[in-house]
Amino acid sequence: MVFIFLFPVETGWGEGLPANVVAGEGLLGMAAPGDQTGKANHNETGFVFYLHDPGGALPLERVAQAERRLARRRGKVREALGGILPSGPPIHIHLHPTVEAKGLATEDMSVAHAPAGEHAVHLSLQPGLEGDRIAMELLPLLRAAGEGPALRALEMGAVVLLSDDWLGRRPGEWVGRAHRAGLVPPLGEILDNATFDSGSRLLLPAVGAILVEWLLEDGDLLPGLSSRTTRAPGSPQGEKARGWAQFRELHRDWRPTSAEIAGLEEPWVRHLDSLSRAMEEPQAPGVGPVPRPVASPLASPLASTVPGTDPGRxxxxxxxxxxxxxxxxxxxxxxxxxxxxxxxxxxxxxxxxxxxxxxxxxxxxxxxxxxxxxxxxxxxxxxxxxxxxxxxxxxxxxxxxxxxxxxxxxxxxxxxxxxxxxxxxxxxxxxxxxxxxxxxxxxxxxxxxxxxxxxxxxxxxxxxxxxxxxxxxxxxxxxxxxxxxxxxxxxxxxxxxxxxxxxxxxxxxxxxxxxxxxxxxxxxxxxxxxxxxxxxxxxxxxxxxxxxxxxxxxxxxxxxxxxxxxxxxxxxxxxxxxxxxxxxxxxxxxxxxxxxxxxxxxxxxxxxxxxxxxxxxxxxxxxxxxxxxxxxxxxxxxxxxxxxxxx
CATH class of the missing domain: 3.20.20.80 (Glycosidases)
Known part of the structure; x- marks a missing residue:
């Protein structure tokens, strides 16, 4: 059971419910907090939604859409975590009507973020800046599973792969074009957390997605994980394909040495070359987007259009x-x-x-x-x-x-x-x-x-x-x-x-x-x-x-x-x-x-x-x-x- 609570005024958040919170009784057919079934399910892993919208700018249907989007992704998120969602309290999903409102409340204007030390995610629902399209709920689940410090490229790459889209297209499109333009940094920079976080927040998460995809699909790249490969039905790599089954292990255990990164650089560049070749060369500027490459079995399906990201404009x-x-x-x-x-x-x-x-x-x-x-x-x-x-x-x-x-x-x-x-x-x-x-x-x-x-x-x-x-x-x-x-x-x-x-x-x-x-x-x-x-x-x-x-x-x-x-x-x-x-x-x-x-x-x-x-x-x-x-x-x-x- 998922609850949605409405804040009549901005009160902050923490454990438990503030005294002046009004329950969203009847909203989307959800139970109110006093419902016994709701109390039982409150301790299961799921989502509790908080709406920070004192001005009433967000239609309730838009809030319901956000809940449905996260619910649809739960299967993919579970798969990314090895088929098991960590037990514990539900994730607190805080919904904000605009990036401005989100920034004023949290000092973070990104469309979606998961604060360190909190089992929570904050999302903007502003048209064209919709954080609920991004699978940021993966990060608190990884933390709840007790994972140690991870490579940001892997974390954000997985988030992008599980998301509805990335800037309106598949991440491979952006990365293929960026590689052709010489914009993708060397693998050593991608795998350095400080460099990753200071670089392009548009490009590098998409690069991370392609990196995760590549490492999981090619069983020859990381021999240390090969003994635990599982067959992914329909995968072109057959028995060598790992798919999401090994992502959690990759995220938890892989800390590559300089020598290992150097050994991966050449095949990584070849992979990017093939990604670029999978798309037609751009014609005269302005003819529109390049054709989409063949979808990976790891990638999420894309919506046909995203407000504010129509490439035909x-x-x-x-x-x-x-x-x-x-x-x-x-x-x-x-x-x-x-x-x-x-x-x-x-x-x-x-x-x-x-x-x-x-x-x-x-x-x-x-x-x-x-x-x-x-x-x-x-x-x-x-x-x-x-x-x-x-x-x-x-x-x-x-x-x-x-x-x-x-x-x-x-x-x-x-x-x-x-x-x-x-x-x-x-x-x-x-x-x-x-x-x-x-x-x-x-x-x-x-x-x-x-x-x-x-x-x-x-x-x-x-x-x-x-x-x-x-x-x-x-x-x-x-x-x-x-x-x-x-x-x-x-x-x-x-x-x-x-x-x-x-x-x-x-x-x-x-x-x-x-x-x-x-x-x-x-x-x-x-x-x-x-x-x-x-x-x-x-x-x-x-x-x-x-x-x-x-x-x-x-x-x-x-x-x-x-x-x-x-x-x-x-x-x-x-x-x-x-x-x-x-x-x-x-x-x-x-x-x-x-x-x-x-x-x-x-x-x-x-x-x-x-x-x-x-x-x-x-x-x-x-x-x-x-x-x-x-x-x-x-x-x-x-x-x-x-x-x-x-x-």
């Missing part, structure tokens, strides 16, 4: 279907309740839509300590950061409002900027492109999984791109193995955008448009317009020469006096001078200069915060939110939208 390369009336959407709150993953971000995107915006660039950041370092480039996981769940929430919220999305990852350096990143040795350059490739490859996978229309290969890395064009060309080819949408690059204004040597390797020319419109403090309207026309004309000619559309992937002016002189700067601090009218004037000039320019296919203003208007916090800053420039943009965007609808 990624368009082809070339010009966007309409002029992109966009904003750079920035994670400004730095906390769970006002960053990308928040209800505030959803409201902020809704406001952008009301202005006539039809596209947003979502900006996940990484950090590099110094411009001479080759990496690594960490992927944020902290709650309140630009973690994958928060980024995905922003993507889905924008798509729900009919907006195109550009994923535009950035590198942040203290006291420097991305344009100064430069290595001093060939070895460091090799390491840089290895680390950078893994980082941008992670976001390519996220973009592909979420149907993101455009991806920037990089942003304003002027020293690196001008010095190493061949490496960037090769990187673009690699990323196309996993991403089928429009691939571009956002160059800095001036030398980088005008001299870049690999525009033919991407689909669009992105530019951070911070060309000065005038050097004078009091220019006339005509002088400002002349400066804008000159810069835009140069970019149009660049696009014609390379036969690529040009997109102003960043453009903006701070709310300070004479922002047209050095558009890339903003004043900060208590002494910052504020001039919102000068900002609006600059916006107006640029919108006028863009009229009728067929070679410029979009603009993304810098920037709009996830929190909504922030003029009180940084009144001299770039955002036009709540300032006269916002009305300039709204009038222009709405007129462009009307013209597109009624040409």
């Amino acid at each position: 990624a368009p082809g390369p070339g010009s966007p279907p309409s002029f992109q009336r966009g904003f750079n959407f920035a994670h400004e709150g730095y906390r769970i309740h006002d960053g990308f993953g928040s209800a505030r971000a959803t409201a902020s995107l809704a406001h952008l839509s009301s202005l006539g915006t039809n596209a947003v660039a979502v900006l996940p950041y990484t950090f590099l300590a110094a411009p001479s370092l080759p990496g690594p480039f960490p992927i944020p996981t902290r709650p309140g950061s630009e973690n994958d769940e928060a980024v995905t929430h922003a993507i889905l919220a924008a798509q729900d409002r009919g907006m195109e999305v550009m994923l535009k990852p950035h590198i942040w350096l203290r006291g420097s900027w991305a344009g100064e990143i430069r290595m001093s040795t060939e070895a460091d350059w090799d390491r840089f492109f290895l680390e950078y490739g893994r980082w941008i490859g992670h976001y390519a996978l996220l973009a592909e999984a979420r149907g993101v229309e455009s991806l920037c290969l990089g942003t304003e890395l002027s020293a690196a791109t001008l010095e190493r064009p061949g490496d960037w060309r090769r990187l673009a080819h690699r990323i196309r193995q996993v991403y089928s949408g429009r691939l571009g690059y956002c160059a800095n204004w001036g030398e980088e955008v005008e001299s870049l040597a690999f525009w033919d390797a991407v689909d669009f020319i992105g530019v951070s448009f911070y060309y000065p419109l005038s050097s004078r403090a009091n220019p006339s309207e005509r002088e400002l317009r002349r400066g804008a026309d000159q810069a835009l004309g140069l970019l149009e000619e660049l696009g014609r020469r390379h036969e690529r559309p040009v997109i102003l992937a960043e453009a903006g002016f701070a709310s300070s006096p004479t922002p047209w002189r050095r558009p890339w700067e903003e004043e900060r601090g208590p002494d910052a001078r504020v001039d919102a009218e000068a900002q609006a004037r600059s916006y107006r000039i640029l919108t006028q200069a863009l009229e009728g320019r067929e070679g410029i296919r979009g603009i993304y203003w810098w920037k709009w915060p996830s929190t909504g208007p922030m003029e009180a916090r940084r009144p001299a800053g770039f955002t036009p939110a709540g300032k006269p420039a916002e009305e300039v943009v709204a009038q222009w965007f709405k007129r462009l939208a009307s013209q597109a609808t009624n040409p």
Whole structure:
């Protein structure tokens, strides 16, 4: 028997039931806590569900669906544990309506997690970020069985294999494409827990799934387990196939030595090669997903579609279907309740839509300590950061409002900027492109999984791109193995955008448009317009020469006096001078200069915060939110939208 209890207010959790818990009597036909049958079954291994939804956002049918999903997986989980579920108390399954609510309650915004030291799992039920699709309930059962410290690749690999799907597809699809792109790390890194946990949480669990599958299906790989192999009916390996019967033994006992890992590396790479060959080579970017490989007998069946992960949504390369009336959407709150993953971000995107915006660039950041370092480039996981769940929430919220999305990852350096990143040795350059490739490859996978229309290969890395064009060309080819949408690059204004040597390797020319419109403090309207026309004309000619559309992937002016002189700067601090009218004037000039320019296919203003208007916090800053420039943009965007609808 499974019970569902409803929390009218958030009370926390622990052993027993809080006094103010209301039992879900009658829900799904389940018994109330006073039922004697229920009391007896409470001590059997099963699930007790807790709903943390004080606002009543979750329909009860959605809660029932979560219960059914976990119930359907129990047989597979039992098989993975050697056919025996450990005795003991039921697993406490905590259901949260959104990743934001889950993060606020647990300080963990992942869609599903099993806290250490607790016989519990926390799941998000947010559409498109559904933790109940992931078999996280396996982890507390392994712990309850008294298993010692395990290899994370095996644990998470088993979780993925038992899950309904992984980002909407079979894990083998992602791994085969990632291997073809050179994104799968060596086996020694996969089997190192610290490296595994700091790597891509999209790719490495799927790699772990393929590793578990491979080790269990090939009886010759680990002789120490061969004496206990069992025949798996219908398995192509016959008597050598272990299937799930030996997973628990593998999980408990296998701690490979360096020599053993080295011996497995070559056959492991051959296995990945065969996985890649099982899928057709990708055709032109944008033709959709590669065909699915033959399912393993260990794999769970997939649902045909997952909200927010329809692979058919990624368009082809070339010009966007309409002029992109966009904003750079920035994670400004730095906390769970006002960053990308928040209800505030959803409201902020809704406001952008009301202005006539039809596209947003979502900006996940990484950090590099110094411009001479080759990496690594960490992927944020902290709650309140630009973690994958928060980024995905922003993507889905924008798509729900009919907006195109550009994923535009950035590198942040203290006291420097991305344009100064430069290595001093060939070895460091090799390491840089290895680390950078893994980082941008992670976001390519996220973009592909979420149907993101455009991806920037990089942003304003002027020293690196001008010095190493061949490496960037090769990187673009690699990323196309996993991403089928429009691939571009956002160059800095001036030398980088005008001299870049690999525009033919991407689909669009992105530019951070911070060309000065005038050097004078009091220019006339005509002088400002002349400066804008000159810069835009140069970019149009660049696009014609390379036969690529040009997109102003960043453009903006701070709310300070004479922002047209050095558009890339903003004043900060208590002494910052504020001039919102000068900002609006600059916006107006640029919108006028863009009229009728067929070679410029979009603009993304810098920037709009996830929190909504922030003029009180940084009144001299770039955002036009709540300032006269916002009305300039709204009038222009709405007129462009009307013209597109009624040409």
